[in-house]
Amino acid sequence: xxxxxxxxxxxxxxxxxxxxxxxxxxxxxxxxxxxxxxxxxxxxxxxxxxxxxxxxxxxxxxxxxxxxxxxxxxxxxxxxxxxxxxxxxxxxxxxxxxxxxxxxxxxxxxxxxxx
Amino acid sequence: xxxxxxxxxxxxxxxxxxxxxxxxxxxxxxxxxxxxxxxxxxxxxxxxxxxxxxxxxxxxxxxxxxxxxxxxxxxxxxxxxxxxxxxxxxxxxxxxxxxxxxxxxxxxxxxxxxx
Numbered sequence: 001x002x003x004x005x006x007x008x009x010x011x012x013x014x015x016x017x018x019x020x021x022x023x024x025x026x027x028x029x030x031x032x033x034x035x036x037x038x039x040x041x042x043x044x045x046x047x048x049x050x051x052x053x054x055x056x057x058x059x060x061x062x063x064x065x066x067x068x069x070x071x072x073x074x075x076x077x078x079x080x081x082x083x084x085x086x087x088x089x090x091x092x093x094x095x096x097x098x099x100x101x102x103x104x105x106x107x108x109x110x111x112x113x114x115x
Numbered sequence: 116x117x118x119x120x121x122x123x124x125x126x127x128x129x130x131x132x133x134x135x136x137x138x139x140x141x142x143x144x145x146x147x148x149x150x151x152x153x154x155x156x157x158x159x160x161x162x163x164x165x166x167x168x169x170x171x172x173x174x175x176x177x178x179x180x181x182x183x184x185x186x187x188x189x190x191x192x193x194x195x196x197x198x199x200x201x202x203x204x205x206x207x208x209x210x211x212x213x214x215x216x217x218x219x220x221x222x223x224x225x226x227x228x229x230x
Contacts, residue, residue: 009155010227034218041121043205043221046159090158100165100211102148102173107157 006106020074023091033074034092119222134193138206143209147189
């Protein structure tokens, strides 16, 4: 079975400081990993994904994520947070061996960037 | 750009009414999905479809049905709406063929209130 955990419901960070939103996953094989962002009253927007190769993945709006196989983690990071980054962030996973199955999403982490 | 549209942004219905939520995508995607989003519970998959006239139950199909008569359109039906179906409903689509790391594209969501 596939699953994703986002251990923090809420992350608060000061504008200009680095931010990290945590995600750990569980799959039987190797994963494809995704991050999405949801702004208020909007659908989810794709940020970035890990497929294979370089463990550091760069995405939209200056975000990046680091795949760590030994820790089964895929934490989202940004060197300098902006107030406009305040949103709900979702991590998702699909097992490469699972066939054409839907993504499995975590419960989301609300990021608040304070000016 | 992929566009996924949902028929209503906000909807208010009464208990017992039959409710139709419509979703249309314009990128010829084979896969379509319906999720509901509730605070603290994240995204939960209701139904998905791999092709026209095909449907698969997700994690919480009870009280819902779906219809996919055309490739671009996926409808979610609440046969007899109840107050516990008050939620944000998100539609998504993705390619079926090719690599399994294809991301899902989301619509803006429909916020349904059942009184």
